Amino acid sequence: MMTYNAGHYDVIVVGAGHAGMEAGVAAARMGSKTLMLTLNLDMIAFMPCNPSIGGPAKGIVVREVDALGGVMGKLIDKSFIQMRMLNTRKGPAVQALRAQADKNVYMQEAKKLLENEENLTLHQGMVDSLIVEDGVCKGVVTETKAVYTSESVIITTGTFMRGKVLIGDVEYESGPNNQRPTLKLSNNLEELGFKLTRFKTGTPPRVISHSIDYSKTEIQPGDENPKYFSYETIDRVVEQLPCWLTYTNEFTHQVINDNLGMSAMYSGVKRGTGARYCPSIEDKIVRFNDKPRHQIFLEPEGRDTDEVYVQGLSTSLPEYVQHEMIKTVPGLENAQIMRAGYAIEYDVVVPSQLWPTMETKNIENLFTAGQINGTSGYEEAAGQGIMAGMNAAAKLFGKEPIILDRSQAYIGVMIDDLVTKGTNEPYRLLTSRAEYRLLLRHDNADLRLTEIGYQAGTVDEKRYAKYEEKKRLVEQEKKRLNKLIIKPSADMNKFLEDMGTHLKEAVKAYDLLKRPEITYENIESILQPDSDLPEEVKEQVGIQIKYEGYIKKAKEQVDRMLKMEDKKIPDDIDYNAISGIATEAKEKLKKIRPLSVGQASRISGVNPADVSILLVYIEQGDIARVAN
Amino acid sequence: METDTITAISTPIGEGAISIVRLSGPEAIPMAAAIFQGKDITEAASHTMHYGKIVDPATNEVAEEVMVSIMRGPKTFTREDIVEINCHGGLVSVNRVLEIALSQGARLAEPGEFTKRAFLNGRIDLSQAEAVMDLIRAKTDKAMSVALKQMDGRLSGLIQRLRQDLLETVAHVEVNIDYPEYDDVEEMSHDMMRKKTKEVHQEIEELLQVAKQGKILREGLATAIIGRPNVGKSSLMNALVQENKAIVTEIPGTTRDIIEEYVNVRGVPLRLVDTAGIRETEDIVEKIGVERSRQVLKESDLILFVLNYNEELTAEDKKLFEAIEGLDFIVIMNKTDLEQKLSLEEVKELAGENAVISTSLIEDEGIDDLEAAIAKTFFAGEIDTGDLTYVSNVRHIQLLKQAKQALEDAMEAIELDMPLDIVQIDVTRTWEFLGEIIGDTASDSLIDQLFSQFCLGK
DSSP states (O other): OOOEEEEEEEEEEEOOSHHHHHHHHHHHHTTOOEEEEESOGGGTTOOSSOSEEEOTTHHHHHHHHHHTTOSHHHHHHHHEEEEEEEOTTSOGGGOEEEEEEOHHHHHHHHHHHHHTOTTEEEEEOOEEEEEEETTEEEEEEETTOEEEEEEEEEEOOTTOBTOEEEETTEEEEOOGGGOOOBOHHHHHHHHTTOOEEEEEEEEOOEEEGGGOOGGGSEEEOOOSSOOOSSTTOOOOOOOOOOEEEEEOOHHHHHHHHHTGGGSGGGSSOOOOBOOTTSOOHHHHHHHTTTOSOOEEEEEEOOSSOOEEEEETOOOOSOHHHHHHHHTTSTTOTTOOEEEOOEEEEEEEEOGGGBOTTSBBSSSBTEEEOSGGGTBOSHHHHHHHHHHHHHHHHHHHTTOOOOOOOTTTOHHHHHHHIIIIIOOSSOBOOOGGGOTTTTTSOSTTHHHHHHHHHHHHTSSOHHHHHHHHHHHHHHHHHHHHHHHOEEOOOHHHHHHHHHHTOOOSSOEEHHHHHTSTTOOHHHHHHHHOOOOOOOHHHHHHHHHHHHTHHHHHHHHHHHHHHHHHHTSBOOTTOOGGGOTTSOHHHHHHHHHHOOSBHHHHHTSTTOOHHHHHHHHHHHHTHHHHHHHO | OOOSOEEEEOSOTTOSSEEEEEEESTTHHHHHHHHEEESOTTSOOTTEEEEEEEEETTTTEEEEEEEEEEEOTTSSSSSSOEEEEEEESOHHHHHHHHHHHHHTTOEEOOTTHHHHHHHHTTOSOGGGHHHHHHHHHHHHHHHHHHHHHHSOHHHHHHHHHHHHHHHHHHHHHHHHHHOTTOOSSOOOOHHHHHHHHHHHHHHHHHHHHHHHHHHHHHHOEEEEEEOSTTSSHHHHHHHHHHHTOOOOOOSTTTTSSOSOEEEEETTEEEEEOOHHHHHHGGGHHHHHHHHHHHHHHHTOSEEEEEEETTSOOOHHHHHHHHHTTTSOEEEEEEOTTSOOOSOHHHHHHHHTTSOEEEEBTTTTBSHHHHHHHHHHHHHTTOOOGGGGSSSOOHHHHHHHHHHHHHHHHHHHHHHTTOOHHHHHHHHHHHHHHHHHHTTOOOTTHHHHHHHHHSOOOO
């Protein structure tokens, strides 16, 4: 094979999707000379499935990525066509933003951003194999025989590895949306000793807007006063586009049932594992056959296109059945399908082969991030990408690894789940996966993570100063409210009774705000303050005071958890030498190689007795090693 | 290294004349002092032993006469402060002391945890390390199998049902959060949540009630006999004891110091408390006043109040009625062999809903009626003793109490109109506590429930 030397970089990122973007930018901003290789420069940050960013848990991840200096929040703020705050009638912990994106604008903005990034080189090319010497990754070789050497490599190939598109009984090797699949890299990873598995996901058909009869659907507008994902975005007027809601019915279900055997996923051929939370319409009909209808959201894919995404109709039925099926849906009777829905099967690196830094245990200086690790969703990919990029750079400069714990970020919850428990289906973040979700709010992502980003070098001075100012103002206002006394005058009680409460004796404003009936705005109007506190400071003060009791309780739980996280397991631990640990637990511990006793306790199959024994061993580790 | 204080019964249960409840940790001495009546043991020198009583601070009830050993760290087994409470051998009294210690905030020690602490604090050297690990393993496994054996199928079945109920409720809240646009399920409301938590709360309360009644069955009803001098209290005591010759002493060691008599009345075990005390009640009200005597009498589960059929109601009788108002009592009009001077109407009015019985203890009459009344008072006439034994494990009861507390926190949040995702935090905790009872703490269940209960996805 004739190859040529194409240069040396600190960090090479393979792929420029949502994980690759964050990895590349984070590494570059931390000062690494970074190369990003992508199959197709016109498809940077492409959204192969729904044209949407955010949602419960996921929207919070976008803000976490933003607080760490990532790009996803800024890109969607520039390209959204609709923005909604979800769960506004629920508590602050579960509120989150979701945006409909203009797909093309998102991609253009992404490419522009990468092109203008210092320390970052963008190049089109397919990586066929890795250069590995003595268990250390030293670069990549492309299809066109270019040899790039590097200090570390981050693979973010999404669903491209040995990708296979399935539509009815039609199947062909392909990445998403008929892009070229990555065929050789899987073999190379297997040769290097990685365990791969097959996952599956799917996407619905797209139809052309002017063939839809919107009068038969319900309008779903965006928020009147949209908020933004990024803490840096400056308010501006955006004309929003609505989405539309319609439903399947018994006729739709009849068509599906009649043709079920034709679906790629129901034809009896064994396939990769699909996610329960991203089911095809066939799955929904089979698993919940008593439901008379299912929701279908019609989402525009952008301003300059007429293509509409039919959310809820993900399918791998044959194309002709898709035509038949879609015509049964009110409003879609005459809908013209522009692209058929399909399922895609792809290779996944079993994520328990990773350290919590996203570096692989097998090969030093090799990282993987995003859908290749068995997750689903752009936001999950971005969260892993930024951590992989930061850690690759941190390692390069001899800095401490950056690992977020379960109380710091949804990103921490996700990565801990992946590397500790693995996953047997495409992993999606849900708020219920977080034990401390009251602490992991969308409103405080900056307070949680800006410091970490700043210390690492992904957050600049200006942004850091802004964060410090917010923190200062919040503390100052809390102190002020704790000093202000509100007296039970007649006027005061008249006002308070309208709110549904009243005062018997004087109270601190701070304590009055804790009452469920009282909001920060009420306090403001009572005190008639002169302050021009920014909205986000008021919001923060309101939440921190109102939920103080619950937040305190959660923090106590976190302290207990952290005690076990702080008990580090030495690298050279020999589990075989510890008598008393059950055999099954030993095997698991040897495989996962947890960094702390806390992580060990979360491995399934490691029970409390094993943890106790491990603890005893570690506490007395020095003596034990001498004896050995 | 460890910051919490642990406690457990550290002698083999049910064997030996003495049982020891051990506390270890930074709060061991203050915790023991809070429940100990006697010398101020916070000031006591290390490695000294003190006589006194364990008193339940919640009720001021004396639970046990004990010897307490104070050992200050680091020269102790665990190198922490240790208190050992030496109780009479019986399971009942020692369990009682353990419960009181737990109520002070001590945590129930895990199997082998004292040994583990001893090891972690460097008390045991390396040569013993392997043995310690084996011990932890063995104790944990044994405790697990014992715990499982101890668990009645009815209990685990009920707990599983309650957990499933809670899980469905939590999943419902979760689906509203994670899929706000999913319209197939009604938005969980505060009313629905209130109803659900109330149901589960009631069931947990019933379980705790069963535990309490079971405890009464094991320990006996603390029964006091009161009345003026010469109304026939001693005769009543003798009659009950003679009539029921089978003295219940299933629990070894409980009769070591005879201050109590155990009798079994139609399946209801009575513990005739403090015979000395009964003698003193002759002038108890005179001596210490109504309020204070009520406190003393409150410690009894049942009061047998003897009146003289042959005399009119005296002021002293009325004071006694006042002292026992609201408590469970049975009025016994004794000496029906003599002329009636007592006004039945007046007595019935003062007795309210409580039973009034006529006896002539000298002639052996009316004892049957009394026994029937005793049985009726406590079991509404129906006694199924087999049903009252399945919640008896201290650990289970402790966890049930914690579950109940967590649920009450949730219920309070509902009343405060907190958002449901906040309310749900404590509902989930309840679910976790109940899970600990049956040894099931798998956290993936919620996600599984979510996707089997609802049809979700894009």
